[in-house]
Amino acid sequence: MQTVQVISGGAAHGLVRALSAQLAQRNVAIEGSFGAVGAMRDKLLAGTPCDLLILTDTLIAELTKQGHVVPGSARPVGRVPTGIGVRAGESRPDITNGRSLAAFLSNARALYVPDTVKSTAGQHVAKVLRDLGIGEQMAGRLREFPNGATAMREMAASGESGVVGCTQRTEILDTPGVQWVGALPQGYDLAAIYTAAVCARASDRDAAARCVDLLASQAAAQARRDAGFDPL
CATH class of the missing domain: 3.40.190.10 (Periplasmic binding protein-like II)
Structure with a gap:
């Protein structure tokens, strides 16, 4: 079983836990840090070990430009x-x-x-x-x-x-x-889009990519809805 280290927004914690059995079928398990996205970005930039990122699409785009994300690896999870x-x-x-x-x-x-x-x-x-x-x-x-x-x-x-x-x-x-x-009602509402991506310094990019694929897959669609993600 390959352990994939994640740095993630807290929004994805329940989803990752719900997908643990499906991840195990792909011979991977996700462990790591979940919290406020700004704090998670800071952990990444401070050098915390990371294979997988699950953050807002804005942050993933920013980190991709900075070279912290494998180009082309990002896939949206939901809103x-x-x-x-x-x-x-x-x-x-x-x-x-x-x-x-x-x-x-x-x-x-x-x-x-x-x-x-x-x-x-x-x-x-x-x-x-x-x-x-x-x-x-x-x-x-x-x-x-x-x-x-x-x-x-x-x-x-x-x-x-x-x-x-x-x-x-x-x-x-x-x-x-x-x-x-x-x-929150219209005019005061906010919906953040979350995206999963492979970290550029991942120790096993293939294992991290398998996690990204599952998180964004049709097989995980019900789990995403149950966890509170709206489809895009």
């Missing part, structure tokens, strides 16, 4: 919307427009979010709060974590009612004790 999650068992609010979203967030006891500097979703959450005119109001209630997966785990474990999470759908669906409410 992931950013949205709202609440603790399991709590009522699902109306977030169909900016007014209802602002009212709901304003009443939240706390807002659990990923890093507002290094994560795609976290940067967007900060912008949405400003655009809704509630940025200052919510500043003291922001509970910021290194990535969305950690933020959702902490929210689930908090034992608090009336708290809200905002991150990518895949990270909400991948967290026991948290339920997906819906994507």
Whole structure:
């Protein structure tokens, strides 16, 4: 069994786990780092061992130009919307427009979010709060974590009612004790496209390429949907 070292956005963690059996059939297993895409880029540039990259299409394009990605190896995995999650068992609010979203967030006891500097979703959450005119109001209630997966785990474990999470759908669906409410409404929405590619310094480019092929394949289409990826 060939172990492939991945540096990946947290959005793909649940999908990689769901595909473990299919990966094993291809004689590969994926291990490595999952987190905010900015932090993952920094790990790559710092020299962390890497065979496989799963990052936003923008970052993959940038890294390809810089020589960190094998040219022609990148394949899109899917689109992931950013949205709202609440603790399991709590009522699902109306977030169909900016007014209802602002009212709901304003009443939240706390807002659990990923890093507002290094994560795609976290940067967007900060912008949405400003655009809704509630940025200052919510500043003291922001509970910021290194990535969305950690933020959702902490929210689930908090034992608090009336708290809200905002991150990518895949990270909400991948967290026991948290339920997906819906994507941010039109005008405040964000959907990030994730792409898998072979790292230029991969120790076994063929094994990494087999992982890319599966992640983007028709055979993995249902797993991608279940994990929260929309088809392109």
